Amino acid sequence: MFLSKKLSERESHWSVSEKECYAIVSMLEKLPPYxxxxRFHLQTDHAALQWLHTVKDNNKKLxxxxxxxxxxxxxxxxxxGASNKVADALSCESFPESTG
Known part of the structure; x- marks a missing residue:
């Protein structure tokens, strides 16, 4: 399943790890019945998220x-990322901007 959400101005200034983690949190808030x-597998092209279960970071948000x-x-x-072409194909950044 693929979900999408536009980040607010404040959220757009977060670190990449914060944005990626927020994507997981947002997704799980919408999908509890499923x-x-x-047990499920969450696939990501952001290697830093692998530490999520054992976070000992000073970042209170994470x-x-x-x-x-x-x-x-x-x-x-x-x-x-090179092996995760499906996610890139669904990214808004992968599509040319509309001219009309």
């Missing part, structure tokens, strides 16, 4: 999100 009580995600049973799988 994933609650089930720590708070990591705690919120502990209710879910999932594994984060890193897929390099």
């Amino acid at each position: 994933v609650w009580g089930r 720590l708070r999100w990591s705690l919120a995600l502990q209710d879910f049973d999932f594994e984060i799988q890193y897929i390099s």
